[in-house]
Amino acid sequence: MNRGRDYALIQDCRNGDRQALGSLVRRYERPVYNAAYRMLGNPDEAADVAQTTFLKAFEHLDRFNPKYKFFSWIYRIAVNESINLLNRRNRMVELGDQEVSPARGPEDLADCGQLGSQVQSVLLELTEDQRAVIVLRHFVECSYRQMGQILQIPEKTVKSRLFSARQKMKVLLENEGVKR
Amino acid sequence: MIDQKVINLIQAGVDGELDDAGRTELERVLEASEEARQCHAELRRVAEFLDGAEPAEPPGDLHARIVDGITLPGARASRSLFGFARFPASVRYGLAAAAGVVLTLVMVGQRGPGYDPKGLDDMTGTIAPRAADSAAPALGEHRFEVPGARGGLLLRRQGDDFALELTFDADTPLDFRIDLAGGGLAFDAVARASAAPASLEWADGSMSVSGQGRQRLVLRTRPATSPADASPGVVELTLSRGGRVIHTGELRTDDLLQR
Numbered sequence: 231m232n233r234g235r236d237y238a239l240i241q242d243c244r245n246g247d248r249q250a251l252g253s254l255v256r257r258y259e260r261p262v263y264n265a266a267y268r269m270l271g272n273p274d275e276a277a278d279v280a281q282t283t284f285l286k287a288f289e290h291l292d293r294f295n296p297k298y299k300f301f302s303w304i305y306r307i308a309v310n311e312s313i314n315l316l317n318r319r320n321r322m323v324e325l326g327d328q329e330v331s332p333a334r335g336p337e338d339l340a341d342c343g344q345l346g347s348q349v350q351s352v353l354l355e356l357t358e359d360q361r362a363v364i365v366l367r368h369f370v371e372c373s374y375r376q377m378g379q380i381l382q383i384p385e386k387t388v389k390s391r392l393f394s395a396r397q398k399m400k401v402l403l404e405n406e407g408v409k410r
Numbered sequence: 411m412i413d414q415k416v417i418n419l420i421q422a423g424v425d426g427e428l429d430d431a432g433r434t435e436l437e438r439v440l441e442a443s444e445e446a447r448q449c450h451a452e453l454r455r456v457a458e459f460l461d462g463a464e465p466a467e468p469p470g471d472l473h474a475r476i477v478d479g480i481t482l483p484g485a486r487a488s489r490s491l492f493g494f495a496r497f498p499a500s501v502r503y504g505l506a507a508a509a510g511v512v513l514t515l516v517m518v519g520q521r522g523p524g525y526d527p528k529g530l531d532d533m534t535g536t537i538a539p540r541a542a543d544s545a546a547p548a549l550g551e552h553r554f555e556v557p558g559a560r561g562g563l564l565l566r567r568q569g570d571d572f573a574l575e576l577t578f579d580a581d582t583p584l585d586f587r588i589d590l591a592g593g594g595l596a597f598d599a600v601a602r603a604s605a606a607p608a609s610l611e612w613a614d615g616s617m618s619v620s621g622q623g624r625q626r627l628v629l630r631t632r633p634a635t636s637p638a639d640a641s642p643g644v645v646e647l648t649l650s651r652g653g654r655v656i657h658t659g660e661l662r663t664d665d666l667l668q669r
Contacts (some may be wrong), residue, residue: 240504244482246482247482250475251477251480252477253474255473255476255477255480256473259468259472259473259476260465260468263466263468263472264465264466264468267466268466272659273466273469276466276468276473277468277472280472280476281472281475281476281479284476284479284480285476285479285480288480288481288482291482304611305413312656323611346463346464346466347570348459349459349460349462350463353588364460367425368457368460368461369460369463369465373427374422374425389418389421389422390414392421392425393417393418393421393453396421396452396453396457399456400452400455400456401460403455403456403459407416
């Protein structure tokens with residue numbers, strides 16, 4: 231994640247350079263999609279969130295502070311968008327509707343192979359906060375510091391949340407008989 | 411029971427967040443405590459399980475979806491023509507309203523003698539300005555009559571241009587193809603359509619029209635400027651029903667366009 235290169239591309243985007251836009255999107259579309267997919271467990275919703283994430287980021291490009299990293303900003307939007315979508319989904323279920331977008335279906339999970347399916351299945355048992363730290367650590371490969379910046383929580387909280395998420399996963403894996 | 415500080419140390423070791431001193435400290439803790447070793451093993455197992463999952467593959471059109479949906483600030487700024495954005499909103503709205511009034515007055519002043527309601531009776535769509543094409547004499551005509559349908563293709567002069575008129579009355583859906591390229595003509599606009607055709611497509615010098623019932627379509631054409639198409643020759647008409655060609659005809663233009 232080259233901060234200088236990102237900033238140069240952002241400057242070009244601010245001048246209307248669509249090629250720079252393409253490069254910047256290409257750089258982050260995959261991890262942003264993956265983060266959303268692991269948060270939501272649904273490929274269509276993940277694609278929607280990825281699209282919304284970039285749209286919002288570029289809509290407010292003038293607000294981007296170069297003191298911070300572009301990827302922290304964009305992952306924060308992605309995580310927040312995913313959580314918002316999960317909340318909307320939960321509200322719909324509470325209202326008595328059928329779940330509009332099933333969190334996981336066999337065909338969705340099959341896309342990621344057997345292990346990917348097991349991972350997704352376990353992830354979806356975590357709380358949203360726990361899932362966010364796991365996703366950022368293992369699927370976006372963020373450091374504790376970066377995770378703190380993205381989620382806007384102290385590093386201490388990142389560590390404790392990560393530990394409790396892993397403890398819960400350990401139990402879930404044991405219950406599901408998943409061995410590594 | 412291991413304390414939080416040790417848990418943090420173990421977890422930081424699993425996540426690769428320790429410096430040399432931290433790694434030495436972790437080794438010492440693991441060597442001294444069975445409970446710490448067990449915690450380390452459990453955390454590492456979970457981490458390895460997660461890291462073993464392949465990244466999900468985004469849909470193939472995601473990049474295009476994202477990029478196509480974004481308007482860059484430069485592009486937005488270009489909408490602010492003449493730098494009007496620097497004025498307060500009230501001034502901008504006032505200028506816009508004044509421009510609207512001026513434009514309306516100009517348009518009212520410029521408009522012709524007015525539309526003849528009778529001339530619009532059979533019109534459902536007009537792209538090009540109305541012209542007095544029907545009054546001009548026909549330069550050439552091709553008539554056809556097939557089971558369940560009859561009509562014709564007719565060419566008239568219209569100033570420096572030409573109007574190509576297709577009329578038909580068909581009991582069942584028909585598909586027409588008019589090839590202009592060989593006739594030294596190029597399509598300019600749809601001047602009239604007396605009823606909405608089921609479909610109307612234009613590509614590579616040919617027009618495809620599908621329709622049923624009584625219809626009249628006037629195409630405004632002009633002499634082709636492309637060297638390959640510029641020589642007068644033949645406008646071809648192909649009539650099909652259900653994918654089967656039931657009639658072909660032509661309208662010779664080689665001497666018509668010289669008149």
